[in-house]
Amino acid sequence: MAASIFAAVPRAPPVAVFKLTADFREDGDSRKVNLGVGAYRTDEGQPWVLPVVKKVEQMIANDNSLNHEYLPILGLPEFRANASRIALGDDSPAIKENRVGSVQSLGGTGALRIGAEFLRRWYNGNNNTATPVYVSAPSWENHNSVFMDAGFKDIRTYHYWDAAKRGLDLQGLLNDMESAPEFSIFILHACAHNPTGTDPTPEQWKQIAAVMKRRSLFPFFDSAYQGFASGSLDKDAWAVRYFVSEGFELFCAQSFSKNFGLYNERVGNLTVVGKDADNVQRVLSQMEKIVRTTWSNPPSQGARIVATTLSSPQLFDEWKGNVKTMADRVLLMRSELRSRLEALGTPGTWNHITEQIGMFSFTGLNPKQVEYMIKEKHIYLMASGRINMCGLTTKNLDYVAKSIHEAVTKIQ
Numbered sequence: 008m009a010a011s012i013f014a015a016v017p018r019a020p021p022v023a024v025f026k027l028t029a030d031f032r033e034d035g036d037s038r039k040v041n042l043g044v045g046a047y048r049t050d051e052g053q054p055w056v057l058p059v060v061k062k063v064e065q066m067i068a069n070d071n072s073l074n075h076e077y078l079p080i081l082g083l084p085e086f087r088a089n090a091s092r093i094a095l096g097d098d099s100p101a102i103k104e105n106r107v108g109s110v111q112s113l114g115g116t117g118a119l120r121i122g123a124e125f126l127r128r129w130y131n132g133n134n135n136t137a138t139p140v141y142v143s144a145p146s147w148e149n150h151n152s153v154f155m156d157a158g159f160k161d162i163r164t165y166h167y168w169d170a171a172k173r174g175l176d177l178q179g180l181l182n183d184m185e186s187a188p189e190f191s192i193f194i195l196h197a198c199a200h201n202p203t204g205t206d207p208t209p210e211q212w213k214q215i216a217a218v219m220k221r222r223s224l225f226p227f228f229d230s231a232y233q234g235f236a237s238g239s240l241d242k243d244a245w246a247v248r249y250f251v252s253e254g255f256e257l258f259c260a261q262s263f264s265k266n267f268g269l270y271n272e273r274v275g276n277l278t279v280v281g282k283d284a285d286n287v288q289r290v291l292s293q294m295e296k297i298v299r300t301t302w303s304n305p306p307s308q309g310a311r312i313v314a315t316t317l318s319s320p321q322l323f324d325e326w327k328g329n330v331k332t333m334a335d336r337v338l339l340m341r342s343e344l345r346s347r348l349e350a351l352g353t354p355g356t357w358n359h360i361t362e363q364i365g366m367f368s369f370t371g372l373n374p375k376q377v378e379y380m381i382k383e384k385h386i387y388l389m390a391s392g393r394i395n396m397c398g399l400t401t402k403n404l405d406y407v408a409k410s411i412h413e414a415v416t417k418i419q
């Protein structure tokens with residue numbers, strides 16, 4: 008038999024976060040804890056179907072007027088409009104001026120991918136593979152790959168995390184923006200920065216926007232955690248709305264995976280804000296071409312759930328309550344973990360645990376300490392030291408705090 012035509016295909020390394028979960032599943036130790044997963048968990052350590060989502064799913068199942076015809080290429084119109092509205096705000100001048108468009112996408116990842124593909128084809132000239140794309144250091148690891156796969160050749164990092172002070176390196180960030188070539192693309196986390204849990208303050212965002220405007224840099228917001236950072240949708244959208252009020256043209260990739268708990272339904276939206284209606288319509292016409300050859304048309308179930316919820320004042324209120332339940336549990340776990348570490352006298356400062364926001368915390372544990380946590384304590388976390396606060400429960404808090412204490416005191 009001839010050798011396989013695929014004989015020379017190298018094996019790609021596994022995706023770290025999914026590998027971690029697979030290792031966790033195989034671990035037979037009863038004390039095991041998974042702090043790696045990128046999803047919400049209840050205090051019982053279980054996934055949560057939001058009550059409002061359950062209710063709307065029933066409504067959809069009972070609605071005989073619905074069918075499984077293809078959606079339009081750009082997606083369900085009421086989903087797109089409502090999704091953009093919660094990103095930009097009810098009284099957004101850009102919406103009133105009819106210069107907002109959107110594309111329903113397969114999760115936030117799909118929104119980033121369609122946006123990246125469009126920018127490579129049409130931003131600042133066509134097929135501009137040489138435009139620098141700046142990603143925060145560190146960032147969600149997929150940012151890099153999504154833009155690379157869209158054809159961008161010059162992907163750079165901008166300063167973000169100051170490890171020594173366990174906070175934002177604002178000056179480093181501003182310096183990188185000052186020295187970036189004009190028209191470079193900057194991916195900005197709208198809120199609840201993954202993985203550091205550290206966001207610029209409104210005053211800092213103003214400084215960032217001022218430099219970006221002066222240097223003609225393009226803001227591509229990634230909004231994967233709206234509602235998760237503060238518990239308030241409006242507060243968490245402050246940065247995006249401020250940039251719009253400053254007259255920027257921008258993209259905002261929205262994910263409804265976390266704030267609706269609709270991870271596997273793949274619900275996302277790419278909001279496009281342009282200078283005028285005509286610009287936006289031309290951009291959307293090109294995005295339609297990209298979607299046609301990517302997934303042709305999007306799935307309906309998740310988009311219906313979100314559209315139905317966002318367009319009913321009563322369901323919308325219920326959803327906000329559900330989001331707050333999740334955000335509050337994260338806040339509680341933050342304060343409980345911090346107070347335990349402080350009570351144990353764990354070396355170092357632990358105020359960053361409560362100062363960071365959103366689902367994730369950058370603990371400051373180094374790779375060796377992480378390895379100790381996994382090998383000796385059966386507590387799974389990313390090599391970067393990032394933990395998902397939702398992996399903590401009232402039952403495992405003591406064990407996790409003691410284990411962090413041991414890791415920090417035993418391993419340097």
Ligand SMILES: Cc1ncc(COP(=O)(O)O)c(C=O)c1O
Pocket residue numbers: 045113114115116117147196201229231262263264270274275
């Ligand atoms: C920063 C960031 N952007 C985008 C996404 C993608 O979300 P989705 O699952 O909706 O594609 C995630 C998910 O973890 C994320 O953390």
